[in-house]
Structure formats: C-alpha cells, structure tokens
Amino acid sequence: MNYSLAIIGLGYVGLPLALAFGKFFKTIGYDIDLRRINELKKGFDRNNESSHNNFVKSKFITFTNEKNKLKNANVYIVTVPTPVYKNKKPDCRLLINACKLIGKILKKNDIVIFESTVFPGMTEDICVPILSKTSGLFLNLDFYVGYSPERINPGDTKRNLKNIPKLVSSSNKNTLKIIYFLYSKIIKAKIHKVETIKIAEAAKIIENTQRDINIAFMNELAVLFDKLNIDTHKVIKAASTKWNFLKFYPGLVGGHCIGVDPYYLTHIAKLNQYKTKIILSGRKINDNMYKYIIKKLINQLQKKKFNNKIKILIMGYTFKENCSDIRNSQVVIINNSLSKDYIVNIFDPLVYNNYKNKIKNLIRKPKKNYYDVIILAVNHKVFLNMGINNILKFAKKKNIIYDIKNIFPNYNNSLKI
Numbered sequence: 019m020n021y022s023l024a025i026i027g028l029g030y031v032g033l034p035l036a037l038a039f040g041k042f043f044k045t046i047g048y049d050i051d052l053r054r055i056n057e058l059k060k061g062f063d064r065n066n067e068s069s070h071n072n073f074v075k076s077k078f079i080t081f082t083n084e085k086n087k088l089k090n091a092n093v094y095i096v097t098v099p100t101p102v103y104k105n106k107k108p109d110c111r112l113l114i115n116a117c118k119l120i121g122k123i124l125k126k127n128d129i130v131i132f133e134s135t136v137f138p139g140m141t142e143d144i145c146v147p148i149l150s151k152t153s154g155l156f157l158n159l160d161f162y163v164g165y166s167p168e169r170i171n172p173g174d175t176k177r178n179l180k181n182i183p184k185l186v187s188s189s190n191k192n193t194l195k196i197i198y199f200l201y202s203k204i205i206k207a208k209i210h211k212v213e214t215i216k217i218a219e220a221a222k223i224i225e226n227t228q229r230d231i232n233i234a235f236m237n238e239l240a241v242l243f244d245k246l247n248i249d250t251h252k253v254i255k256a257a258s259t260k261w262n263f264l265k266f267y268p269g270l271v272g273g274h275c276i277g278v279d280p281y282y283l284t285h286i287a288k289l290n291q292y293k294t295k296i297i298l299s300g301r302k303i304n305d306n307m308y309k310y311i312i313k314k315l316i317n318q319l320q321k322k323k324f325n326n327k328i329k330i331l332i333m334g335y336t337f338k339e340n341c342s343d344i345r346n347s348q349v350v351i352i353n354n355s356l357s358k359d360y361i362v363n364i365f366d367p368l369v370y371n372n373y374k375n376k377i378k379n380l381i382r383k384p385k386k387n388y389y390d391v392i393i394l395a396v397n398h399k400v401f402l403n404m405g406i407n408n409i410l411k412f413a414k415k416k417n418i419i420y421d422i423k424n425i426f427p428n429y430n431n432s433l434k435i
C-alpha cells in the first residue's frame with residue numbers, strides 16, 4: 019500500500035510532524051493560514067522549532083492552503099488547536115471544522131488520526147459522527163480512525179518528536195498496525211499500542227493535568243513558606259533527597275496545554291455528573307499566582323521606599339522557557355497589570371522579531387543602570403548564559419531583583435516566589 023499523508027494544522031505540533039513524515043512519505047502540509055503557508059514554502063518556521071535544514075531534508079513534503087489538494091491523501095492527521103472559551107469550556111470549533119473538511123473528501127479505506135489534545139470520548143463521540151455525516155461513510159466499514167496524542171515540549175532540545183515515546187490507538191486492529199508502521203518510520207523511541215482510543219485520550223489529558231496539580235501544590239507551599247520565612251527551593255532540594263519525593267517547582271503556569279487541558283477533563287466529568295475536587299483547585303491556585311507575585315513586589319517596593327517613577331524590566335515574556343510562544347503566558351498579565359502604574363520594559367530575545375511591532379513596550383536591549391526592578395520571569399537559557407552580574411548592570415544601585423524561576427539560586431539578594 020502506498021501511503022500519502024496530509025497533516026491538518028501546521029503549528030507547534032503539526033509542522034515537525036509533517037516535516038518528519040515528509041522524509042519518508044508523500045506528505046501534504048495543510049493550514050488555513052496563508053501567511054504561515056507562504057513562510058513554510060520558503061522553509062521558514064516563525065515558531066523557531068524547525069530549522070531550514072529540517073525543511074531541506076523533508077523531500078516529499080508540499081505545503082498548501084488549498085482544500086482540493088487534500089484529495090490525494092489517504093491518511094489524515096489532525097493537529098489543530100483545542101483551546102477553551104473565556105468561561106473555560108472546551109472550544110472544539112477548530113477540531114469540528116477540521117472534521118468537516120476531511121469528511122467532505124474522505125474516501126473508502128482512508129484513515130484519520132487525531133493528535134490534538136481532547137477529552138476521553140471526543141474522537142469517537144464527536145469527531146467520528148461528523149466524519150460519517152459529511153462523508154456518508156461508516157466507521158470500520160469504509161474508513162478508520164486513530165488517536166495518537168502529541169507529547170512534544172517546545173523549546174526542549176533534548177526531548178523531541180523522534181525520541182519521545184509515542185502512544186498509538188485505533189478503532190480497528192489492522193489500522194492500529196498501519197498507524198504503528200507509519201509512526202515507526204519517524205519515531206525511534208518506544209511506540210506503545212494502547213487498547214482503546216479512549217484510554218489514549220485519557221492518558222494524554224492526565225499527563226498534563228498531573229503536572230498542573232503538582233505545580234499547584236508547590237505554589238501553595240511557596241505561599242505558605244513565604245509566610246513562615248522559609249526558602250521553598252531549599253525545602254524542595256532537601257525533600258528531593260528522598261527517593262519517592264516528586265521534584266516540582268513553584269511558578270507561573272500558562273500556555274495552551276497545562277493551563278487548558280485540565281478543563282477538558284473537568285468538562286467531561288461534569289457531563290457525567292461527577293464534580294472533580296482536586297483538579298479545579300489546582301487550576302485556581304495556578305491561575306492566581308500572578309496576583310501573588312505582583313502583591314509581593316508591591317510590598318517590597320513599599321518596604322524599601324521606592325517612590326519615584328519606578329522602572330521595571332521584565333525578562334522573559336513566553337509561557338515557558340526557551341520557546342517563543344506567548345499564548346496564555348501569565349507574564350502578559352503581569353505586564354498588563356504593572357504597566358498601569360509603572361514604566362515597564364519587556365526584554366525577550368526569543369519573542370522580539372515576531373512581536374516587535376505588536377507589543378509596544380517590547381525592547382531589543384535593556385538600558386544600563388536604568389531599572390529599579392528586574393523581574394526574571396522566564397528561565398530562558400539566554401538569561402542563564404548572561405549571568406546575574408551582567409543582568410545586574412541593567413539595574414540601578416538600589417534595586418529589587420525578582421527571580422521568579424530561581425534561575426540564580428546562589429544570588430541571595432533576590433526575591434523568590
């Protein structure tokens with residue numbers, strides 16, 4: 019059988035996947051964003067996750083925003099976003115649109131694999147009926163589906179698509195073999211066959227929810243230990259000497275995975291008349307962490323009697339380290355809040371090129387001896403490499419350094435969470 023793939027949605031997840039498959043199979047990279055397609059045709063990834071060389075090596079890939087080109091594929095992989103609405107309910111519109119699009123061109127024996135993060139049951143209960151209705155075809159008679167959640171970690175140079183273990187699941191045993199075969203071409207790590215699609219969906223969603231809850235626990239402890247005048251990071255270091263202590267750190271939780279996925283789980287729980295207790299408490303703690311950080315800073319400003327026009331430098335604007343993604347970044351909220359009362363500059367070399375014309379206080383380089391406050395908001399490697407002494411050069415003599423991520427644990431004059 020000759021497999022011809024189409025990847026639907028070429029963002030952080032879809033592009034690396036499309037480029038990897040494009041080394042071995044005829045692959046169509048499809049996105050509704052024409053600007054993105056034009057950039058990709060030139061071998062440029064604005065997310066800085068795929069190098070020009072990755073494009074060169076992907077010999078069988080073509081990029082398009084034309085729906086009719088998708089007809090040539092027989093395996094569709096869906097990697098569109100699954101965000102939440104303002105009220106935190108799952109916003110499935112993009113996934114539904116992608117299903118409608120595929121449904122219109124679906125042929126007998128085609129396979130549709132979903133990689134987007136969803137709640138358990140979404141593939142079979144929401145996506146399959148749309149595919150069937152729009153195509154007039156029947157699951158496991160005419161077409162087949164699979165679910166293989168993505169686990170990539172943008173900004174992480176060690177763990178990547180190739181070496182992260184992959185889960186695969188399918189509506190049908192034979193299709194599972196095909197899906198396994200396809201992924202085994204691009205993934206060198208273990209590929210784990212999961213018994214059902216629902217188990218694979220649930221596995222993905224709990225991976226991120228577990229992380230959210232663990233960070234929330236550390237955030238709660240950090241607030242408590244602050245009151246007790248105990249250094250949280252030193253407590254974690256000490257506790258980590260025990261074999262079964264899980265090492266998590268306090269901090270801001272943003273982005274479109276950890277801060278979002280738990281709501282997919284609580285949504286399906288609610289639909290099944292089950293009120294979860296831990297998951298949403300964790301979400302609440304993490305979502306309020308920015309308030310605690312701002313309050314702590316303002317207290318220090320008052321305590322140290324800073325009363326002139328305070329200038330603040332925020333270093334790092336993304337939702338996590340070493341990536342250029344600012345979606346749902348809690349630092350954005352901190353900036354918006356502090357900018358109301360203070361002069362705030364943002365310094366983030368990973369974000370500068372994409373946003374220099376969109377974020378008015380984003381600067382290319384900080385001034386020397388200029389800032390009263392420096393907030394080290396994201397632990398980008400570039401900041402670590404600069405070293406605390408170079409960073410201190412941006413600050414006035416009387417200053418507050420707020421090292422939210424404890425990038426410089428040995429610098430004792432900084433505020434920590």
Ligand SMILES: NC(=O)c1ccc[n+]([C@@H]2O[C@H](COP(=O)([O-])OP(=O)(O)OC[C@H]3O[C@@H](n4cnc5c(N)ncnc54)[C@H](O)[C@@H]3O)[C@@H](O)[C@H]2O)c1
Pocket residue numbers: 026027028029030031032048049050051054097098099100112115116119133134135136168169170171172274275
């Ligand atoms: N980014 C991550 O680190 C990560 C990791 C694991 C899982 N995920 C999950 O993977 C999914 C995709 O996330 P992402 O970060 O890659 O999103 P993204 O926003 O980076 O990219 C999504 C792309 O899909 C395109 N798109 C939207 N609707 C489309 C449609 N109907 N047809 C074609 N293209 C369409 C958008 O234009 C965009 O380019 C989400 O469910 C997310 O939760 C993300």
